[in-house]
Amino acid sequence: MADNTFYIEIFRFYSKCLTFPYEELRLELQHIFRQLEIYNQSEIDEQLTGNTLDVINYLQGEDVSAIQAEYTRMFTHDEGTAPVVSMLFTDYGNIGQTERILDEMYENLVDVSYDESPDSVPNMLEYYSLLAETDIENEALKVFNTIIVPFCKQLNTHTTLSFYKEVAKGLNELAEFFGE
Numbered sequence: 069m070a071d072n073t074f075y076i077e078i079f080r081f082y083s084k085c086l087t088f089p090y091e092e093l094r095l096e097l098q099h100i101f102r103q104l105e106i107y108n109q110s111e112i113d114e115q116l117t118g119n120t121l122d123v124i125n126y127l128q129g130e131d132v133s134a135i136q137a138e139y140t141r142m143f144t145h146d147e148g149t150a151p152v153v154s155m156l157f158t159d160y161g162n163i164g165q166t167e168r169i170l171d172e173m174y175e176n177l178v179d180v181s182y183d184e185s186p187d188s189v190p191n192m193l194e195y196y197s198l199l200a201e202t203d204i205e206n207e208a209l210k211v212f213n214t215i216i217v218p219f220c221k222q223l224n225t226h227t228t229l230s231f232y233k234e235v236a237k238g239l240n241e242l243a244e245f246f247g248e
Contacts, residue, residue, distance in 0.1 A: 074107040075200035078242060081120050083193035085235045086155070089135040097124050112245060119238035126231040138229045153222045156185055157192045161215040169195065169211065189219055213243035 081100045084093065101124055104117040127135070145151040158166040170187050173195045185191075196212060216239050224236040 071107065071109075072200045074104060074109065074113050076197045077103045077107065078116055078120065079193045079197035079200060081123075082235065082239050082242070083190040083197070085123060086188075086190045086193070089132055089139055091132055093132075094124070094127055097127065116238070116242060116245070119234070119241055123231065123234045123238055126229075126234045130229060130231050135229065135231060138227060138232065142223070142226055142232070152226045153219075155188045155190075157189050157215050157219070158187045160218045161211065165211045166215065169215075189216075212246045216240070216243040 077100050081097060081104070084096055084100070087093075097120070101117070101120050104113075104120055108114050108117050142153045143151050143155045154160075158170065160166070166187070169192060173186070173191065192215070220236040220240040220243070224233055224240075227233055227236070
């Protein structure tokens with residue numbers, strides 16, 4: 069089996085991008101980027117790595133408080149209203165597929181962050197990084213694009229910051245890779 073460290077790291081990169089922004093996020097993303105540079109093994113890997121660099125560059129151009137405000141505006145909701153962009157992967161794709169992924173996350177004892185809902189996109193990305201550790205051809209990875217593409221479309225449509233537009237673009241290209 070080939071070394072899948074690249075895919076483990078790229079899923080973790082985007083998972084961190086979709087958590088509530090904090091001061092050290094820039095440093096953590098830069099560290100993951102350096103790992104991606106080391107482990108990329110193909111032209112596609114290099115392109116996906118380039119997308120992560122674009123994300124970092126846009127992150128560096130923004131004030132953390134502006135990113136926090138945008139995160140809050142898009143992903144949180146007031147009582148009785150839905151968020152502008154749902155962070156729940158169960159709101160995208162086929163219900164059976166998303167429920168199966170959630171069940172598999174629990175069965176595989178994925179370290180679910182309860183800062184977010186268990187069925188949040190960042191938790192799903194962490195699950196995919198776990199899958200990549202063992203089998204990059206896992207059937208669940210093929211479902212990735214059916215969930216992430218509509219999420220990215222919503223994110224790109226509703227964000228006002230280039231940082232989140234670049235996150236959507238990079239995730240969308242990653243989804244295209246797994247959709248092939």
